[in-house]
Amino acid sequence: MRALPDLLLDPVIRSALQEDLGQAGDITCRLVVPEGARTEARLVARAGGVASGLQVARRTFEMLDPTLEITGELRDGEGFATGDVLMSVRGDVAAILTAERVALNFLGRLCGIATMTAEFVAEVEAHKARITCTRKTTPGLRLLEKQAVLHGGGANHRFGLGDAVMIKDNHIAAAGGIAAVLERARLHASHMTKVEIEVDTLAQLDEVLAVCGADVVLLDNMDTADMAEAVEKVNGRLVLEASGNMRLERVAAVAATGVDYISVGALTHSAQTLDIGLDIDL
Amino acid sequence: MRALPDLLLDPVIRSALQEDLGQAGDITCRLVVPEGARTEARLVARAGGVASGLQVARRTFEMLDPTLEITGELRDGEGFATGDVLMSVRGDVAAILTAERVALNFLGRLCGIATMTAEFVAEVEAHKARITCTRKTTPGLRLLEKQAVLHGGGANHRFGLGDAVMIKDNHIAAAGGIAAVLERARLHASHMTKVEIEVDTLAQLDEVLAVCGADVVLLDNMDTADMAEAVEKVNGRLVLEASGNMRLERVAAVAATGVDYISVGALTHSAQTLDIGLDIDL
Amino acid sequence: MRALPDLLLDPVIRSALQEDLGQAGDITCRLVVPEGARTEARLVARAGGVASGLQVARRTFEMLDPTLEITGELRDGEGFATGDVLMSVRGDVAAILTAERVALNFLGRLCGIATMTAEFVAEVEAHKARITCTRKTTPGLRLLEKQAVLHGGGANHRFGLGDAVMIKDNHIAAAGGIAAVLERARLHASHMTKVEIEVDTLAQLDEVLAVCGADVVLLDNMDTADMAEAVEKVNGRLVLEASGNMRLERVAAVAATGVDYISVGALTHSAQTLDIGLDIDL
């Protein structure tokens, strides 16, 4: 998938830099780094993984100081090993040190998500099921985190509340049952909008199948036996997504049931930061 | 510590709501939830921990719909057990469901940080050492995450690059050594700004002690024996902060060396989201 | 469909007020309207139509002066006749006069769109086809204009470039043909995202039908005979949208072909402002 235009990334990067610079800027660099000092720094992986956030890190350095020269062959979505150089930055020492933490905070988090996603993807590679994310993302970073899921080989779920209909248990209750809620959705939803409905039991799935109006069914917290039966019942008429406590140890078994998607909240809410350091020639 | 004024929290909450609402709003609720439906919902802890983000969650609901009534006796910084109700929200069903995910994304992350902080704090309670955070925070959420560290009983490090001087190895190298860098800082730093310097060895600590100009010394990646010797050398003349791979299993031993602070990047970059659900009467 | 939360409307309304107030505020009212003068004003339809923008107009007055009392029983989406009062505003004379033009600029445009949409909808009511909008909206007002289409009884197309895939002739050419482009889309598109593809000929439609991967087909600038044949070919397997120069005089004939949607750019780029005045007791 092609990269995003910088226009979409720049506001979040600018905010992050302003947050870290505070109101007075980097007073340490301003006080102690001699003017004119130049160097080359390398962002180095302290562990292997899958790259995400390289474009963001590049813009972070550029936005702080447009004269910094950024080089590097690795691209978001590609793998790297411990010790690999993810990116090199050459220019004013103070500018590099000032931007370092913001760049690394983005990069560590996003590589962490991409890498965790890749681990889940590897578990299910023998099956058709794809790993997808949820809306359990970090407030303010959803776009970047959803890109990281793509970089790790996963698929994106809806971006937010406005781009797809997702009917959960409370919506069903509020609308008066599955038939009623799907009828409301069928009447009002745009033809350009997918409709997903959550079911907790096979009986509910039968209700969904009895009426039309959903494109995707979320099997919420079902055991694998029920999922397999759901797959059989549906027989390709709808897309099936399995959800609920999808740990790495379990996803292969879930995928083996034949579901189409497995959504994993942990990808964005519990990925470990990947350790990346900045090595500098001084 | 008193709560923050809403003025400081509102921009990040507003952005998070806009991010999740997208451009068209919550099309599911708009399509399927009947008008006039009202309910009461409870934010319920699925695990025990320390509260942080309650003020944020309250503002999230209020900002989406000022007519929602929020109640609850728990306050940020207080502990809770599995099954405890953190907050109740009464009013329009659609408003509650629309704001739910943003409120929970904030709350889960912040309670996670507060709870992890409390675990570290508990480990060192027999010692004078305090647990503190770093700048390895989520871009855009530093204020909230630093509050969560306070709620968990930890202490805050500097907010960012602008409010304290922190001289690291690369700054020392760029300035030409410890004596030179501290001389520069002494000449230029505000009398209202603390100066911290990082040392990797006891020899470097001796250099720092030989000149003046630092308020705090960061012992970076030292073993506990060296830390203990550093404590002895310094003998209360400077504040000592231990840093570098501070795992829960290790902090008691580090605290036992007599250092004043132990900084733990993992508090903000690797805390697990605490599971909180929204239970609703429908 | 339920109303939008004010949170989504307020930024565009605030900008519009600031645009009209300029930097010095309403210098006419400030200079010539005596303090303390109060009145009641009525927004009155100079022509009949369908309401849209009432919520926006209410927020416009409230944002300028929260003490203004707004009353009125008409709701967005309801019809009105010449001379009907759309809304009443009671309070400070200057506040009402200052907000008047912005409120009317919104209301006239949005009622114009809703009313034009309703005319198209009325033309096709004997058929299953629904009238839908396009991305040919006024920069900055897309959300409000798309709501106005809903208020007029129409359906919404995708909101923008980010919430659905729409493959047009240039995309097909760039990707190397219909089969190639749909294969790319099938591989990469989210399961929560609809895919539409534009065809100009029945031969192209055959190509689309021969491969899978599209949910909706846009019949671009076809004559009605070809549309009817397309409907027959597709036989309900895909959603069909007719597009291209859809004038009011023609939509009934187009709808009679059996297509599912008719998209009309004119709804948002060429609707006439509906004349609404502010009558005031002075």
Added chain:
Amino acid sequence: MRALPDLLLDPVIRSALQEDLGQAGDITCRLVVPEGARTEARLVARAGGVASGLQVARRTFEMLDPTLEITGELRDGEGFATGDVLMSVRGDVAAILTAERVALNFLGRLCGIATMTAEFVAEVEAHKARITCTRKTTPGLRLLEKQAVLHGGGANHRFGLGDAVMIKDNHIAAAGGIAAVLERARLHASHMTKVEIEVDTLAQLDEVLAVCGADVVLLDNMDTADMAEAVEKVNGRLVLEASGNMRLERVAAVAATGVDYISVGALTHSAQTLDIGLDIDL
């Protein structure tokens, strides 16, 4: 008149791009357009008219992708015929297709206004009267629409409520009559601010002439006989502006009365979008 600095245009263009890109960017181009594909596109007029929005369209493409090369000799304010190329854009295919709709939405609307203005201007060219706009503009686009009126050969009225005093019927009523309101204005208005007052009858005009304090008189909804008499009465002492339902068929007759300005709300609230297409080599 010289062009505006980009600084004034960029915020509205950036907002428009963000509105269309949504939160996930152009998912169609990202999914289906191969990387590295380059092309040249031409913005081509499907009808003749007067150019406005060329600077805006240029910035739209540049802001999305600074490497796009924009060429073209036509300038805002110049006329063009059907089939003329308004602007050429060379570079990345995806960038061009992504920015296309925003650029065309601006350009179509602004050329429409400039072209409609030119038609009104042509009607009155035998007279001294100039065509001018009103505040009935699209919320958020006033600057661009007022420029379009200039590009079409018209004159600008005040920008908004803050840069000139315009006393209408309700202001007169609130202040207690024409003499009272002009006295208030005379006392308080800046010497750098023009004062206009609306009159509905010749009797009111006499009242205005009897006191001083106005620079411009708006003749609101008068018939041409009364306008001619007003011109005679005023005899050049004040600027006269005719207003109220100024249709194209009528403006020559109005201009023949000798008024100085004719204000036409329709220029900005009812101009038809001018059809401009993007032709691309693929």
Added chain:
Amino acid sequence: MRALPDLLLDPVIRSALQEDLGQAGDITCRLVVPEGARTEARLVARAGGVASGLQVARRTFEMLDPTLEITGELRDGEGFATGDVLMSVRGDVAAILTAERVALNFLGRLCGIATMTAEFVAEVEAHKARITCTRKTTPGLRLLEKQAVLHGGGANHRFGLGDAVMIKDNHIAAAGGIAAVLERARLHASHMTKVEIEVDTLAQLDEVLAVCGADVVLLDNMDTADMAEAVEKVNGRLVLEASGNMRLERVAAVAATGVDYISVGALTHSAQTLDIGLDIDL
């Protein structure tokens, strides 16, 4: 003149509060002021003067804490003596202390400007000349400072570059002389826009009088004899504004020449802050 709507003031007040609160809020109050402590504070004049900024100060307190109760009978534009209470604030101690400095920074500066303006106005009260301000205002505070000039009894000049034409020496030179520049202005300027031209000599004034097109003439750095002669030459046909080093000691003599306006840059660039303190019951 009526007050401005809060909508115009709030953005600058919010920015000022955010600037002072920084990223972590008022850490002193948060640390040391006990929760629940309430008090009443009074803003007390340490010197006499003319009020300006009371509305701004009120909003500053309200924006920080909407539960604060603000009372006070003094209004912007009214005079006060040393020791007078300008405003009282009752509520949470910490909220009052946190907002104090921002409120006083605004109030001291704006009362200073209003008071200085009143001194100039008093000097010329025997003459028709009015005191007016310039564009030499503090970046970001122009609206508030121009209001303060009004509160002090002065008149406002144009707000900025966009609301009136002001032709200075360099414009004359660039356009090729006075006749040429006025011809250009006459052709292109809106009928709702005043045109002022600067002259340095009586000869230049003659040139201006020989052509039409200006409403106001700025007599720049002329001595009073020349000003008097200019008044005689113009004989009421144009408004005359005297400018250039207008010190308090000199303005009466300038006013005596018969000019209409005297513009004083010092009102906004060199007014002394008026000393206002916050007295509190603790």
Added chain:
Amino acid sequence: MRALPDLLLDPVIRSALQEDLGQAGDITCRLVVPEGARTEARLVARAGGVASGLQVARRTFEMLDPTLEITGELRDGEGFATGDVLMSVRGDVAAILTAERVALNFLGRLCGIATMTAEFVAEVEAHKARITCTRKTTPGLRLLEKQAVLHGGGANHRFGLGDAVMIKDNHIAAAGGIAAVLERARLHASHMTKVEIEVDTLAQLDEVLAVCGADVVLLDNMDTADMAEAVEKVNGRLVLEASGNMRLERVAAVAATGVDYISVGALTHSAQTLDIGLDIDL
């Protein structure tokens, strides 16, 4: 001290330009300056002083028109004499004239502060005392004004409420006395945050010395005899800052008492604008 990154300056400069340009841009230049006219302008000091704001002025011109060429050897913090050229700008005449006033408004104010600071610094150069600023800055310009104090040779106090603890009389009263307030601060303040406490009497100073917890003591409105005694009492254990009505005539005597810092609110709230003009070749 190194310069700030443009990233921190640009928002305030952009706002200032937008404030002056208004909504319609510089209508004078747009109307009367012929296209294509180019020139060179020089910012020339009409009085001697210390430079501050050169970086800001450069960005002002660049932001309005990136093609302007800015040259000049003077740097912020360096002195200049009457008639010196501070900066030269070459390019489009209209762009230079449009940006002139904003650039000069910044530059005059900031040079004024730097120059006044330098005068205070010169007064105390025989002593160790350093001159420092306060929070009595212009709302919105704190960063620039604090930089100007540095450029003048002064030191910066805390930036705002969030980066250091400063306990004043009202805080002491609210917390229940000096011992109580310092105990609260000691318990809760970050180890990276300095704590200052204000005392009005030597008795209060004794209380402070009796407990620990403060880094800096503010001697508020003491006479020089008391200050000297305070210096003796403290004997280097704490930093001493003298404050309260610090006029130029008095600071040498204050410095002679041996205090470490003298804070002068007048530097930012009462500095006179330094007169700088723009000379242009036309």
